Amino acid sequence: MSSNSxxxxxxxxxxxQNGHEGAFNFLMTKYYPRVYASLYxxxxxxxxxxxxxxxxxxxxxxxxxxxxxxxxxxxxxxxxAINLAKNHFVSSxxxxxxLNISSTDLEIEFATFANPESDLMHDQSLKKISSFVDxxxxxxxxxFTLRESEGKSYExxxxxxxxxxxxxxxxxxxxxxxxxxxxxxxxxxx
Amino acid sequence: MSNNxxxxxxxxxxxxxxxNEIDEVLRMLDKDANLQKKLSSYxxxxxxxxxxxxxxxxxxxxxxxxxxxxxSNSITAAATVLLTLFAINxxxxxxxxxxxxxxxxxxxxxxxxxxxxxxxxxxxNLVDHVMHVINNPDIDNSTPYDIDLRNVGYNRMSSNGRMxxxxxxxxxxxxxxxxxGINKVRYWQYGDxxxxxxxxxxxxxxxxxxxxxxxxxxxxxxSITN
Numbered sequence: 346m347s348s349n350s351x352x353x354x355x356x357x358x359x360x361x362q363n364g365h366e367g368a369f370n371f372l373m374t375k376y377y378p379r380v381y382a383s384l385y386x387x388x389x390x391x392x393x394x395x396x397x398x399x400x401x402x403x404x405x406x407x408x409x410x411x412x413x414x415x416x417x418x419x420x421x422x423x424x425x426a427i428n429l430a431k432n433h434f435v436s437s438x439x440x441x442x443x444l445n446i447s448s449t450d451l452e453i454e455f456a457t458f459a460n461p462e463s464d465l466m467h468d469q470s471l472k473k474i475s476s477f478v479d480x481x482x483x484x485x486x487x488x489f490t491l492r493e494s495e496g497k498s499y500e501x502x503x504x505x506x507x508x509x510x511x512x513x514x515x516x517x518x519x520x521x522x523x524x525x526x527x528x529x530x531x532x533x534x535x
Numbered sequence: 536m537s538n539n540x541x542x543x544x545x546x547x548x549x550x551x552x553x554x555n556e557i558d559e560v561l562r563m564l565d566k567d568a569n570l571q572k573k574l575s576s577y578x579x580x581x582x583x584x585x586x587x588x589x590x591x592x593x594x595x596x597x598x599x600x601x602x603x604x605x606x607s608n609s610i611t612a613a614a615t616v617l618l619t620l621f622a623i624n625x626x627x628x629x630x631x632x633x634x635x636x637x638x639x640x641x642x643x644x645x646x647x648x649x650x651x652x653x654x655x656x657x658x659x660n661l662v663d664h665v666m667h668v669i670n671n672p673d674i675d676n677s678t679p680y681d682i683d684l685r686n687v688g689y690n691r692m693s694s695n696g697r698m699x700x701x702x703x704x705x706x707x708x709x710x711x712x713x714x715x716g717i718n719k720v721r722y723w724q725y726g727d728x729x730x731x732x733x734x735x736x737x738x739x740x741x742x743x744x745x746x747x748x749x750x751x752x753x754x755x756x757x758s759i760t761n
Contacts, residue, residue, distance in 0.1 A: 353550020356557055367561040374574050375548060378582035387666070431663070492549060493581055499551045518545040525576050 353498075354418050362410050369409065373402045376419055380426050387430045397433055401426040477527045481520055488513050489520035544570060548577045661715050661732065668709065668744050669725055678710045687758045698745075699755075706745025706752070710759070715740050722749055735759065 354375070360368035380401055384394040404425050412421055478486060487506060491497040499517075503510045543560050546552040552560065564570050667674070675697065684691075684699050692698040697708050715732070717740065722731040731743045733756035741756040 355550070356554055357547075357550075360557075360561075365561070367565050368557075371547070371561060371564065371574065374571065375578045377575075378578045382582055434666075499546075499549065514546050514551065515542060517549065518542040521545055521577060521580065522541070524580060525573070528576075 355414070358409070358412065358414070358418055361406075362412070369406055372418070373405070376422055377402070379419060380422060383423055384426055384430055387427065388434070393430075393433065397426065397429050400429050404429070473531060474524065474528065477531075478524060481523060484508075485516050485520040485523065488516035489524075492517050540570065541573060544574060545577065548574065548581075661717060661721065664711070664715055664742070665723060665730055665732065668707075668730060668742055672707055672744065675709050677712055678708065682708065682710075682759065684708075684755060684758060687754055689755065704745070704747045704751060706743050706747045706755075708755070709742040709744075711740045711742065712738075713740070720749070720753060722752070731756075 354372060357368045357372055361372060377398060381394050381398045384397045384401075385391065388394050388397065401422065405422055408425070412418065478489070481489070484506075488502055488508075491502045491505060492499075497505070499510050499513045502508075502513045502517075506513070508516075540560065540563050543552055543556055544564070547557060547560050564574065678697055680697070682691075682697070689699040689701045689704075692700050692705065699706060699708060715734075717732060717734050720731065720733050722729055725744075728745055729743075729747060729749070729752070731741075731747070731749060731752035733741045733743070733753060735741060735756065741759060743752040743755060747755075
């Protein structure tokens with residue numbers, strides 16, 4: 346596999362390609378939510394998204410040796426997920442009841458999507474988290490945001506903030522810890 | 536020690552850990568459920584932030600996202616679901632790590648079943664089309680703006696639009712010059728709306744998306760060929 350600047354996970358991917366299950370588990374855990382979210386936006390169904398996400402990673406595990414690093418790893422995984430979703434979507438539609446329109450003699454197939462509005466909830470939780478991040482110490486917030494929102498490397502963040510790379514690493518970690526603690530303590534009981 | 540390994544986990548998550556430290560973290564992860572949970576949490580947090588862009592491109596009512604703040608501008612279904620699972624239900628994504636070989640075997644069986652269910656390219660195009668109509672109802676370069684449906688009782692909702700209504704029925708109409716490989720009416724329910732895809736005799740396809748029953752949609756499509 347050629348090195349690709351989009352592939353932060355190069356070393357993990359390489360290990361997974363050599364059969365290292367731990368490395369693959371890491372990649373799967375890292376990308377599972379993104380795959381799930383992508384599938385959810387496609388299927389609007391939690392159950393289908395979960396099933397498809399699991400199928401996706403089974404295929405990823407089977408085919409990871411074919412990943413050459415020509416695209417970002419997630420792009421490659423995403424393509425597998427969406428192809429599975431398309432097939433699922435089509436086969437679901439074709440399995441549903443067929444109805445006939447008496448006046449037209451046309452065969453009609455019927456499929457139902459879940460109502461996406463039913464999954465829109467807990468807005469307040471997200472607002473609380475956003476507000477919490479806003480209140481993080483400036484140094485943590487900046488490092489965290491540059492990494493998570495902008496996808497900057499530690500070296501880039503180091504240059505931008507004129508801070509040693511080790512400090513950047515520590516700040517991002519501390520920001521994550523703070524946010525996770527907040528979620529656990531403040532939102533866990535809702 | 537714990538803090539040190541957690542920080543290394545965070546760095547590995549970002550692809551920023553030195554090669555000689557990776558195996559140490561992977562070994563710890565293999566036997567430490569809390570560390571696995573932490574990794575899942577990082578992934579959920581990151582996805583919730585970054586998913587905003589992706590989902591907004593799918594949602595027709597997307598809002599402009601400001602640089603540097605996540606969550607604050609709009610709430611998306613996927614991000615909300617993730618956070619709901621994460622914060623409220625303590626859903627454990629790391630359970631996916633449990634048995635790869637079993638899943639592998641399962642998938643071999645599924646693959647053969649799946650092989651039987653592989654659909655034609657035409658069907659795939661149809662699905663793409665329907666998903667496109669759902670996700671990007673405003674993107675349409677092929678439908679003319681001068682379609683007149685008054686002969687079947689529908690009025691245009693704006694002078695240059697493709698939305699029509701009659702009483703409580705209203706819908707978006709599209710005409711594709713390609714036939715999408717279908718020779719029969721297909722329809723789907725999406726939320727409280729219907730999507731009808733109706734082939735015309737001249738090879739075009741009419742898509743009608745909105746609050747309209749199937750017979751009325753067919754009547755509308757037939758009126759276009761008359």
